[in-house]
Amino acid sequence: MSDSKRVLSDLVLSASTEHAPVDAPYEAIDIADWLLNLPDAEYQRCAPPDHKAAGYTTTDDGRPMSINVEMIGTGLVVQHYVAEITEKHHCHMVSTSDVLTPNGWTTVQVIWDLSVKKNSDGTVTYTNQVTSHPTQEFMEFIEKNGTTFEEAAAARQAASGDHCRRETPLYAASIGRHALAKSGN
Numbered sequence: 483m484s485d486s487k488r489v490l491s492d493l494v495l496s497a498s499t500e501h502a503p504v505d506a507p508y509e510a511i512d513i514a515d516w517l518l519n520l521p522d523a524e525y526q527r528c529a530p531p532d533h534k535a536a537g538y539t540t541t542d543d544g545r546p547m548s549i550n551v552e553m554i555g556t557g558l559v560v561q562h563y564v565a566e567i568t569e570k571h572h573c574h575m576v577s578t579s580d581v582l583t584p585n586g587w588t589t590v591q592v593i594w595d596l597s598v599k600k601n602s603d604g605t606v607t608y609t610n611q612v613t614s615h616p617t618q619e620f621m622e623f624i625e626k627n628g629t630t631f632e633e634a635a636a637a638r639q640a641a642s643g644d645h646c647r648r649e650t651p652l653y654a655a656s657i658g659r660h661a662l663a664k665s666g667n
Contacts, residue, residue, distance in 0.1 A: 486619040487578055489591040493631065495614040496639040498646035502654035504608045506661035508600040514568035516660040517575075517596065518546050525550065528656055529649035534558075548575060555641025558582040563594055572597045578617065588623040591615040598657070608654040612646050614638060 504511065518538050525536035535551040546565040551558070559582075563575035575594040580587060595611040616624075616631070624634045 486617065486622070487589055488618045489578070490616050490618065490621065491591070493616050493635075495590060495616055495620075495635050496642040497611075497613045498639075498643045499609065499611045500646050500650035502608050502610070502651040504598055504606040504654045504658045504661075506606065506658040507665070508571075508598065508606045510661040510665040511598050511606065511657060512570045512661065512664065513573050513596050513598060513657060514565075514570060515664070516657050517548055517573055518565070518568065520548070520656075524656055528652040529645065532645055533649070552645075554581075554645050555637060556584055557641075559592075561592060561594075563592075571599070579614075585627045586623070588620045589617045590620050591617060596653075608650070608657060610646060610650040610653055612642060614642065 520536055520538075522536050526533045529552065532553045533550070534553065535549075537549045539547050539549060541547055541564055546568060548561070548563040548565070550561040550563065552561070553559070560580040561577045562579065563577040565573065566576055567574035573594075573596045575596075577592045577594070579590055579592045581590055591614060593613045593615075595609075597609045598606050599609070600606055616634075621631070624631065
């Protein structure tokens with residue numbers, strides 16, 4: 483990885499965690515299967531009009547990768563989510579994402595953590611957690627454009643937080659439908 487793509491993991495651009503109920507039995511849920519087989523149109527339904535496209539591929543060394551194209555605030559973001567954990571009830575995806583802003587292209591790291599837990603009353607809760615970190619390229623980009631890190635982080639937090647709040651219940655519903663369809667219910 484070039485030095486410009488180096489992730490500055492000690493700095494946080496945004497962090498959002500949202501929860502929503504899933505209407506399916508815990509045992510029937512398979513987030514990895516849902517995520518790595520998510521139809522493009524279903525992805526788009528999970529955050530209209532922000533979600534533009536989704537697909538599945540692999541890295542050169544064969545690791546699963548989810549490609550997501552979405553609007554976060556004023557940025558068109560192309561996510562290259564490499565699967566680090568792909569379990570039935572937990573997926574951890576990491577992307578060095580390309581972002582087209584009104585001032586041009588840059589990159590950020592986005593970590594997407596998806597999980598479900600079974601509650602004591604038998605219900606299921608989906609957790610959608612998204613954290614982004616700047617790259618060195620991003621820091622140079624905002625400096626060139628006269629923006630401080632604090633300003634950029636505040637804007638990203640507002641946009642990402644809003645996006646996460648809207649997509650989480652729709653993801654939970656989609657995961658539930660997928661689980662029920664797979665289990666024959």
